[in-house]
Amino acid sequence: MRVGYKLFAEGFGPREIVDQAVRAEEAGFDFVEVSDHFHPWLYSHGHSGFVWSMLAAVAERTERIQMATGVTCPTIRVHPAIVAQAAATTALLSEGRFVLGLGSGERLNEHVVGKGWPNASARQEMLREAIEIIRLLWSGGYHSYEGRHLALEDARVFDLPEEPPPVIVAAGGERSATMAAELGDGMFGTEPSRVLTGAYENDGGDGPLYCEVPLAWAPDEASALDAARETFRFGLTGWKVMSELPNPVNFEAATALITRDHMRDELGFGPDPERHLAVIRQFAAAGYDHLCLVNSGPDPEGFFRFFEEELAEPVRALKRHDATN
DSSP: OEEEEEEOTTTSOHHHHHHHHHHHHHHTOSEEEEOOOSSOSSTTTOOOOOHHHHHHHHHHHOSSOEEEESOBOOSSSSOHHHHHHHHHHHHHHTTSOEEEEEOOOOHHHHGGGSSOOOOHHHHHHHHHHHHHHHHHHHTOSOEEEEOSSOEEEEEOOOOOOSSOOOEEEEOSSHHHHHHHHHHOSEEEEOSSOHHHHHHHHHTTOOSOEEEEEEEEOOSSHHHHHHHHHHHHGGGGGOHHHHTTOOSHHHHHHHTTTOOHHHHTTTSEESSOHHHHHHHHHHHHHTTOSEEEEEEOSSOHHHHHHHIIIIIHHHHHTOOTTOSOO
């Protein structure tokens, strides 16, 4: 089992994100994952740094830890040719420690360039074309591409790593899980369910399975739930809402009636490691083998110590489909 730490770029400024990546390496995490957003989910988050700048800084300040985008939308706000170049450069700067997570995106971030927000089927088609373009450019030489949604004209990425970075495709349903099996090197999911991982495996996928595990550490349960409500309540709206709302003000309105009691069943919280491990085991039982821990608690340093002292050993002992160990 490989264990990661989510760098919540909506909740911290760019320098703090880089510092947290360094601390995650010191704490023994295997990888860090950072979101690629233009807007934060909520006004209270207050940040949304440029992912490629932060990754470059993390690459220079760390030695061992793997880094990933969680996840990049390569279709509207940023053309896949630019993503291919940025990912190749990041792979070189990190000396092969970079993983490119890709997904169909959220209106929250993509509408800002004024190109509209396609329906879900079109977004999946666009993601497929984008992956094909990225793979094409990573093969070396000049290439052109004419798809239904995306085009490439006489383009070449000159600085390429010897081995291209793995492509992990985000899946919110069986259709995208099939795409991950067909075009990706692994899959990224968000729910502790065998539906997605099973669909991926049944369609021939045999790569790593990444997920985000929601946690909130604090010295007492009330503080943990208050912080989780403040930071992570947007996650309770569900993917169909999360992908469609255009701005933080809409998420503020959609989550106004969510209380800390609503958060109780959604994440591990408080000081008891067993409460956190119970949630983590759900994702292991669903078949994930790359568990990215998301701390929505009020104290990142406290969480790092909690991981080192209480979580690291039992989480590493887990195996895929293991709900009891």
